Amino acid sequence: MKDHKKICHGDFTPSNIIITPGEDYYILDWSHVTQGNAAADAARTYMLFCLKGQDEIAEKYLDLFCKKTDTAKQYVQRWMPIVACTQSVKGKENEQEFLDRWVNVVEYE
Numbered sequence: 599m600k601d602h603k604k605i606c607h608g609d610f611t612p613s614n615i616i617i618t619p620g621e622d623y624y625i626l627d628w629s630h631v632t633q634g635n636a637a638a639d640a641a642r643t644y645m646l647f648c649l650k651g652q653d654e655i656a657e658k659y660l661d662l663f664c665k666k667t668d669t670a671k672q673y674v675q676r677w678m679p680i681v682a683c684t685q686s687v688k689g690k691e692n693e694q695e696f697l698d699r700w701v702n703v704v705e706y707e
Contacts, residue, residue: 606632606639611646637669641677645685645700649693 607614608630616624640663647656664671682700685693 600635602635603633604636606634606636608632608639608642609646610639610643635677636667637674638677638681640664640667640669640674642681642685644674645678645681649685649696 607625607628609627610625614625614627616626618624640660643663644656644660647653647659660671660674663669664674678700682697686697686701
């Protein structure tokens, strides 16, 4: 996959967002921050929603990310096998079936 030089959160989920009463937003938990491709970060967030059974939120998140960043949804989905592999090494049995479905869905050059 093409290398990018963007800041990636690495573990972006709703629990990492604080919204103040004045509706200011703060993103927390930057312990997994890295340089990379923002589409990979979005694919990971999408996958984390799905792993929690929040498929509808996952789709809304991905649609919004793609719209706001002018990124093709298919491009983000090409990252899913990669992020699924990185998640699978955590050894969580209850996630394995879902992750296995993503491993071989894209052809790479």
